[in-house]
Amino acid sequence: MHTPRLLIPAALAATTALLFTGCVDNTGGAAPESDAPASTIEVDGAAAALLPDEIKEAGVLVVGTDAAYPPNEYKDADGNPIGWDVDLVDALGAKLGLEVQYEIASFDKIIPSITGGTMDLGMSSFTDNAERQKQVDFVDYYEAGILWAAPAGETVDPDDACGLKVAVQATTYEHTDELPAKNQACLDAGKPAIDIVPFDTQDAAANAVVLGQADAMSADSPVTLYAISQTDGKLEAAGEIFDSAPYGFPVQKGSELAAAVQAAMQSLVDDGTYEEILAEWGVEDGGVDTIEINAGS
Structure with missing residues (x-):
């Protein structure tokens, strides 16, 4: 497992999220009513x-x-x-x-x-x-699978992210496997490295994209789709789901x-x-x- 290196402290990210509409907060959400308790x-x-x-x-x-x-x-x-x-x-x-x-x-x-x-x-x-x-x-x-998200209206290709800042939750598969492999491919091709930016929590990673502190985020498909739904149109899917x-x-x-x-x-x-x-x-x-x-x- 990797020790997280934060772009901004997690506490600051959580505080900042309260100052902007459309940011992600992983507390306070209501669960659906279950028919099978x-x-x-x-x-x-x-x-x-x-x-x-x-x-x-x-x-x-x-x-x-x-x-x-x-x-x-x-x-x-x-x-x-x-x-x-x-x-x-x-x-x-x-x-x-x-x-x-x-x-x-x-x-x-x-x-x-x-x-x-x-x-x-x-x-x-x-x-x-x-x-x-x-x-x-x-x-x-x-x-x-894995699904990327980027600011609405921005074109980001997960297969060509060289030189971009990409936010992830620390120690997830995207942090330890997916992005390092993509970064190595960039370096092998003589292209700029991917700046992999890990956060303690997934909501902080999503907020970094919403606030312009990262170009994109990578997470598991259900998580990315949920993040997109919580940001009032500020995020959209970048590419398709891959690597199930x-x-x-x-x-x-x-x-x-x-x-x-x-x-x-x-x-x-x-x-x-x-x-x-x-x-x-x-x-x-x-x-x-x-x-x-x-x-x-």
Whole structure:
């Protein structure tokens, strides 16, 4: 994971966002009304039987999230996690007969907390890839692509961004993989480097583009589309969605928890709860029919 280097301090970005209409704020948003609340979901006994003994006995699933990536996972006005990922994990907990306990942490602290045993599962739109699989196992549950956004009326080509400032959330796939590869291609071609500008939160990255402090932003497709919808026409998509890859819930490497989560999530797919949750948030295009483990590459 990379240490973030900020164009402007995150606190200043959040303050500045309050001074401009059409800026992104990842707190205070209202969640859609759900037709399938976790309280109505019946326990799947076969999935629950697969749980590690210590989690089964505790009756609690400790879930780490940065809650800063709307609409996937973010905070309501009271600071509580909401989003379609949260609805899925609430349903997952209900299927396993577990209370879900959310621990809000910075994105780059979640996988180390899982490997260290202080968190059971991560829920922060993690892209499952081979590098991360060296540390944790992933239960894959969604397909997301990458989508760029730029100021309305500006032409930005994600395949030719040499010399541009591009904002991202620190330690996301876009920060650690996508943009470094694009930057290297620019350098190899003798073109100006891409100025990769990481921020602590996704709303700060989007605000940097709105405020003219970056030329574009790159994020997962549902996140970019949400950011565009929140900026009163100040942002628009730059190009098409590309490089689809699975989102996965990371769990400790070799843990029995992976099989339990896989079985419970598949049960949610099979009974229709999964599709209902995605549809409530308008993100059903990335839904999958089969829940797999470590399907990323």
